[in-house]
Structures are given as structure tokens and as C-alpha cells.
Amino acid sequence: MAGVLVVGGDKVGAIETMLQEKGFRHVYHVSGRKKSEVKAMIPADTELIVVFINFVNHNLSKNIKKLAKQRQVPIVFCRRSCEALSLSMYEPAIS
Numbered sequence: 001m002a003g004v005l006v007v008g009g010d011k012v013g014a015i016e017t018m019l020q021e022k023g024f025r026h027v028y029h030v031s032g033r034k035k036s037e038v039k040a041m042i043p044a045d046t047e048l049i050v051v052f053i054n055f056v057n058h059n060l061s062k063n064i065k066k067l068a069k070q071r072q073v074p075i076v077f078c079r080r081s082c083e084a085l086s087l088s089m090y091e092p093a094i095s
Helices: 013-021 035-039 058-071 082-088
Strands: 003-007 026-030 046-052 075-078
Touching (some): 003 013, 013 026
8 A cells, every 4th residue: 555644633643653553654644724725635645535524624625535536546524533443444425
């Protein structure tokens, strides 16, 4: 697997480690705190997008969802925790 884009949250330390253990070589992170990040782009080698619903605004979520659909990249919406992410990864919201 190539890369995963994590959207939301300030730090993704333990989650990044878990994703790398699952086989993702690159973990890209967009915190969603800055106004300019609403127009975030999806890196070319992204195979999965994870959106932490507690940490993003509606505009960022809407933009990421639109881009994921255009590029046919699966997207997972979940709370920010390793447990929630590991359960959600088996059922992407958009594939």
C-alpha cells in the first residue's frame, strides 16, 4: 500500500504508527485548523482517506469527500482513536 491521508486532529502519533503497521508507507496529515486547509488536495499515492469527524468543519469534510469521489479513493469517517479507526477501516463510507 502506498499512502493514507489523515484529516483532522492536531497530532496523529499512535494512529500513524498503527497505519504504518497496517502497510501504509506514507501517512499524510491535514489538521483542519487553518482556514487554507479547507482547499486541501489529496496526494497522488493516496489509497485511503481517514476523516476524524470531531476535528473538521463541514467545508473541509465536503471538499475531501468530493475529491475522494472524483479520484475513487475510499474514505472512512470515524472518531479520533486507534480502536475506532481499526474498526472503521473494514467498512469505508465511499469506495
